[in-house]
Amino acid sequence: MIEFKNVSKWYGSFQVLTDCTTNVSKGEVVVICGPSGSGKSTLIKTANALEPFQKGEIFIDGVSVGAPDTNLPKLRSRIGMVFQHFELFPHLSVMRNLSLAQIKVLGRSEAEANERGRALLERVGLKAHIDKYPGQLSGGQQQRVAIARALAMDPMAMLFDEPTSALDPEMVNEVLDVMVDLAKEGMTMMVVTHEMGFARSVADRVIFMDQGQIIEDCTKDEFFGNPDARSDRAKHFLSKILHH
Numbered sequence: 045m046i047e048f049k050n051v052s053k054w055y056g057s058f059q060v061l062t063d064c065t066t067n068v069s070k071g072e073v074v075v076i077c078g079p080s081g082s083g084k085s086t087l088i089k090t091a092n093a094l095e096p097f098q099k100g101e102i103f104i105d106g107v108s109v110g111a112p113d114t115n116l117p118k119l120r121s122r123i124g125m126v127f128q129h130f131e132l133f134p135h136l137s138v139m140r141n142l143s144l145a146q147i148k149v150l151g152r153s154e155a156e157a158n159e160r161g162r163a164l165l166e167r168v169g170l171k172a173h174i175d176k177y178p179g180q181l182s183g184g185q186q187q188r189v190a191i192a193r194a195l196a197m198d199p200m201a202m203l204f205d206e207p208t209s210a211l212d213p214e215m216v217n218e219v220l221d222v223m224v225d226l227a228k229e230g231m232t233m234m235v236v237t238h239e240m241g242f243a244r245s246v247a248d249r250v251i252f253m254d255q256g257q258i259i260e261d262c263t264k265d266e267f268f269g270n271p272d273a274r275s276d277r278a279k280h281f282l283s284k285i286l287h288h
């Protein structure tokens with residue numbers, strides 16, 4: 045479903061991704077972890093064509109992201125992206141946040157878009173907040189709206205970039221619960237996160253990045269169950285995050 049082939053990217057002379065190769069199959073959940081600055085955000089942004097890359101190829105459901113004739117807005121509309129800082133439209137109601145792109149990009153009628161929006165808000169437990177504005181919601185609620193908004197586009201895959209790291213601790217689980225449900229329903233997901241409990245419970249694979257490279261790409265069981273086989277960098281990273 046998502047295929048990275050020897051992807052390299054530079055910001056000027058600084059190489060941010062080096063020869064990254066991995067595949068995410070339909071229905072697979074892949075967690076990406078690694079130190080700050082290792083290129084995790086950049087990697088998933090290249091998949092959504094939010095960041096160009098200079099070498100290699102990326103295919104989404106067989107469509108080449110880098111090919112000049114690829115319809116990028118169309119491709120982007122099929123991949124849901126959830127960021128650390130929600131990025132809801134502050135001046136639009138929750139309902140409108142969910143319906144706008146459905147109407148403008150997918151050409152749905154207002155009634156259809158509202159119907160789909162309502163169903164998704166119910167699913168993330170926020171039906172009562174439909175007429176509120178983002179600023180009237182907690183961080184955890186805003187992030188659940190952001191997930192519902194992405195799902196309203198009927199994405200073929202969802203990309204998450206540290207979706208819980210800007211949240212107060214008591215709100216982390218309400219967002220993770222929604223993500224766990226999605227994973228169990230078979231959504232294809234790439235999730236940048238340091239929530240190793242989430243990784244242990246629903247990830248199929250774990251990717252560990254350092255300095256722009258994919259250092260580890262293995263099954264969850266291999267990653268957590270066979271620490272001796274991990275690279276020193278992964279071990280060092282895990283020892284730091286698992287001790288807290």
Ligand SMILES: Nc1ncnc2c1ncn2[C@@H]1O[C@H](COP(=O)(O)OP(=O)(O)O)[C@@H](O)[C@H]1O
Binds near residue numbers: 055060083084086087
């Ligand atoms: N727009 C940019 N211009 C130049 N350097 C950038 C830009 N965005 C990110 N970087 C650098 O690229 C590296 C990887 O960043 P990023 O993908 O955000 O890492 P991560 O998500 O793992 O913390 C970092 O060293 C960061 O400073």
Ligand SMILES: [Mg+2]
Binds near residue numbers: 084206
């Ligand atoms: Mg990042």
